[in-house]
Amino acid sequence: LFSAVEMAPRDPILGLNEQFNADNNPNKVNLGVGVYFDDNGKLPLLQCVQAAEKTMMATPTARGYLPIDGIVAYDNAVKALVFGADSDVVKSGRVSTVQAIGGTGGLKIGADFLKKVSPKAKVLISDPSWENHRAIFVNAGFEVDSYAYYDAAKRGVNFEGMLTSLNAAEPGTIVVLHACCHNPTGYDITDDQWDQVIAVVKDKGLTAFLDMAYQGFGHGIAEDGAVIGKFVAAGLNIFVSTSFSKSFSLYGERVGALSVVASDKEEASRVLSQLKIAIRTNYSNPPIHGGAVVAAVLNNPELRAQWEQELAEMRVRIKAMRQKLVDGLKAAGVQQDMGFITSQIGMFSYSGLTKDQMVRLRSEFGVYGTDTGRMCVAALNSKNIDYVCAAIAKVV
Numbered sequence: 001l002f003s004a005v006e007m008a009p010r011d012p013i014l015g016l017n018e019q020f021n022a023d024n025n026p027n028k029v030n031l032g033v034g035v036y037f038d039d040n041g042k043l044p045l046l047q048c049v050q051a052a053e054k055t056m057m058a059t060p061t062a063r064g065y066l067p068i069d070g071i072v073a074y075d076n077a078v079k080a081l082v083f084g085a086d087s088d089v090v091k092s093g094r095v096s097t098v099q100a101i102g103g104t105g106g107l108k109i110g111a112d113f114l115k116k117v118s119p120k121a122k123v124l125i126s127d128p129s130w131e132n133h134r135a136i137f138v139n140a141g142f143e144v145d146s147y148a149y150y151d152a153a154k155r156g157v158n159f160e161g162m163l164t165s166l167n168a169a170e171p172g173t174i175v176v177l178h179a180c181c182h183n184p185t186g187y188d189i190t191d192d193q194w195d196q197v198i199a200v201v202k203d204k205g206l207t208a209f210l211d212m213a214y215q216g217f218g219h220g221i222a223e224d225g226a227v228i229g230k231f232v233a234a235g236l237n238i239f240v241s242t243s244f245s246k247s248f249s250l251y252g253e254r255v256g257a258l259s260v261v262a263s264d265k266e267e268a269s270r271v272l273s274q275l276k277i278a279i280r281t282n283y284s285n286p287p288i289h290g291g292a293v294v295a296a297v298l299n300n301p302e303l304r305a306q307w308e309q310e311l312a313e314m315r316v317r318i319k320a321m322r323q324k325l326v327d328g329l330k331a332a333g334v335q336q337d338m339g340f341i342t343s344q345i346g347m348f349s350y351s352g353l354t355k356d357q358m359v360r361l362r363s364e365f366g367v368y369g370t371d372t373g374r375m376c377v378a379a380l381n382s383k384n385i386d387y388v389c390a391a392i393a394k395v396v
């Protein structure tokens with residue numbers, strides 16, 4: 001049965017974790033996967049999460065099946081966070097939100113539903129994009145192409161190219177957009193540029209699918225989420241996948257959501273019924289714990305304030321590490337100006353290093369980033385920064 005089964009390549013991101021774990025180098029540093037570590041190199045367990053769990057443990061509850069679309073209080077909290085509790089779109093019942101297995105699950109449920117609604121549509125992802133975007137939409141049966149995004153020479157966004165690509169897309173094309181903290185480049189478009197993108201999406205009849213896995217890691221929770229409000233204000237039917245993996249440091253709980261904005265309440269209920277079929281046929285219904293923790297935090301003003309504070313600390317520390325990286329590289333003797341690292345945002349820096357240089361970093365120094373040159377700045381700390389800078393200086 002399996003004699004002709006080919007060996008699949010390692011996952012370009014999570015595969016690095018396997019390699020990292022097997023590496024005996026005592027100085028090894030994992031800048032591969034997008035995970036935040038504190039200044040002691042520890043994965044944080046947020047205080048707000050601990051407080052919510054303590055309360056939950058005090059009244060242990062049995063674990064029945066959740067509804068297919070998840071915990072109601074969770075779905076409502078996501079709607080409020082992403083669209084605003086008092087927004088017209090939420091109050092008028094136009095948003096269908098379902099709990100999903102991480103942001104990846106939200107993308108997959110949305111992709112499966114879209115395959116039913118627009119079976120012939122093409123999907124466009126940014127060039128480059130998170131590696132899994134292409135795979136998720138290809139596996140859902142779509143033809144996936146890309147729109148121009150990164151300009152290596154300019155170290156920024158090729159916005160003219162992006163608009164040209166979007167303008168050339170067939171009506172109905174599904175466009176996967178990074179709402180904030182573009183993964184992998186770290187370069188976002190400006191407010192004014194978002195307005196221009198929205199105008200093209202509207203004029204050309206494209207379908208926007210916003211991936212918002214890093215809300216709160218750019219400029220702030222509200223600031224990063226503002227782009228969603230712009231799409232809604234333009235009267236567009238959009239898809240938004242969200243994730244609490246990073247913002248709650250709940251990676252392994254797989255807690256995310258998919259929200260779809262319909263034209264009216266009745267349409268939204270039909271959309272929801274179809275999303276439930278996509279969930280039921282993929283994994284039946286979501287797990288309880290992560291969603292219950294996030295709902296408990298978001299729906300309690302004190303815990304919510306604590307979460308915002310803890311998320312702000314992560315955001316601020318990452319920014320400080322960006323500056324330390326720029327200074328450290330200079331001090332380590334890197335000639336070229338690496339100042340662009342501080343104009344990037346979110347967890348990642350697209351370093352401009354080549355595949356060969358990234359492979360050398362890994363094999364000679366145990367410093368792990370992706371082959372594309374992406375490094376997770378959120379895993380740098382005051383103890384490993386000098387080592388990382390010295391290693392990079394040796395390979396460039």
Ligand code: LMR
Nearest residue numbers: 013014032033034130183
């Ligand atoms: C990343 O890009 O490193 C993260 O989103 C983790 C993942 O699932 O790839």
